[in-house]
Amino acid sequence: MGKKTIVLGASENPARYSNMAVKRLRAHQHEVIAIGKKEGRIEDVPVHNKKMEEQAVDTVTLYLNREHQKQYEDYILDLHPKRIIFNPGAENPELAQKAKEQGIEPVEACTLVLLSTNQF
Template sequence: MKKKTLVLGASLNNARYSNLAIERLVRNNQPTVAVGLRAGTVNGVTINSEMVDFEDIDTITLYLNAKRQEEFYEYIIDLQPKRVIFNPGTENPVLYDLLRKNNIEFQNACTLVMLSTNQY
């Protein structure tokens, strides 16, 4: 099933996991959009440097530490994704509570592992 995914914390640096996640999402034919610090393109996916009001986001996969996530709380809630994936190093109990209050599922997992084991 196709799950439109927002990579939040996307990087143009191909050594970063967010960059690799974009590449693997595209390879797995998952519709992918991205927001990061710097605008650019990775594997044909535009990285926006502003919070774009995307529609029909199924999954947000986080590549921002808890402190950096704070400015995105309202944005994440407003997008109303079905789920948020907290990749290793992004765990955030404050955001967990906000997601629960807004009936948004979340999980601590690794997007790359999920994709490679067909659990995405």
């Protein structure tokens, strides 16, 4: 199994980048925990509408703007992932700085591009 990844801001809407990311992550054999506004499914991945207690998280990939990230900030940092990917539109210098101070690598990039270029 690949890297355990939490997709924050997951949507059942196939036109959303978060939806594409869940599908692409699964296609690359990564374990995906999807968290969104409402419960649902993206192929074989359930979408949860609450914070999931997880261990050994490699990556949190954000599809929420800075304002919507606030309610998840402590949750993200408490997971202590190896890195946080700030997808386009999710840039947050304050959270990136807090992550860095805790030894978490902040990455401003697009998860879909990282996957398609084998840099995930």
